[in-house]
Amino acid sequence: MPAQSRAEVGRRVVHRRYVPYSHAHYAGNLVDGAYSLGLFGDVATEMCILTDGDEGLFASYSDVQFKQPVRAGDVLEITCEITRVGTRSRTMDFTVQVVARGAATDQAPGAADMLDEPLVATTATGVVVVP
Numbered sequence: 001m002p003a004q005s006r007a008e009v010g011r012r013v014v015h016r017r018y019v020p021y022s023h024a025h026y027a028g029n030l031v032d033g034a035y036s037l038g039l040f041g042d043v044a045t046e047m048c049i050l051t052d053g054d055e056g057l058f059a060s061y062s063d064v065q066f067k068q069p070v071r072a073g074d075v076l077e078i079t080c081e082i083t084r085v086g087t088r089s090r091t092m093d094f095t096v097q098v099v100a101r102g103a104a105t106d107q108a109p110g111a112a113d114m115l116d117e118p119l120v121a122t123t124a125t126g127v128v129v130v131p
Contacts, residue, residue, distance in 0.1 A: 005130070007051035007085045013043045015078045016099070024072035029102075031070045036078075036122035037061070040094040043080035044128050047092065051082075052130040059089065064124040073102020073112060076121070089129050096122040 017039060023031050041058060048056030070076065077097045084091035097118035103111045 005052050005085075007082055007090055009082055009085060011047070011051065011082045013047045013050065013080045015039070015043050015046070017076050017078065019070060019072050019074045019076060021072040028069075029072040031072060033066050033122065035070060036066070036096045037064070037124070039076065039078045039096060040080070040124060040126060043078050043094065044092060044126060047080050047082065048090070048128055048130055051090070054130050056090070056128040056130045059127045059129050062125045064122070066122055068098065068119045068121040070096065070098065070121050071102065074098045075100035077118065083125075088131070089127055092126050092128065094124045094126060095120060
């Protein structure tokens with residue numbers, strides 16, 4: 001039997017991830033929106049392991065919003081915060097922010113810049129369930 005849950009409102013998990021060029025699917029090195037949803041699954045899994053000792057299962061997403069493009073060469077910061085704790089369910093708010101953006105040109109193929117202000121690219125609310 002698992003230990004008592006440590007889930008509490010306000011608990012956060014943060015990941016950073018470089019977006020490889022192999023994930024670009026569209027002109028301008030754009031990455032599809034499903035990429036952000038996959039990252040949300042990663043931070044939610046860590047949150048469930050941290051709080052409940054189990055990977056958990058996603059039950060639903062709501063209010064998914066794609067606000068800025070994600071491009072290959074970006075460095076993303078993905079956050080997950082618990083906003084509600086039920087007996088077996090956890091409601092979480094998710095955000096993907098672009099913290100660095102590739103600035104490659106023919107003269108400087110690996111160039112990139114840290115952004116002064118991160119760009120909020122994707123937001124969502126999700127519900128996970130744990131045993």
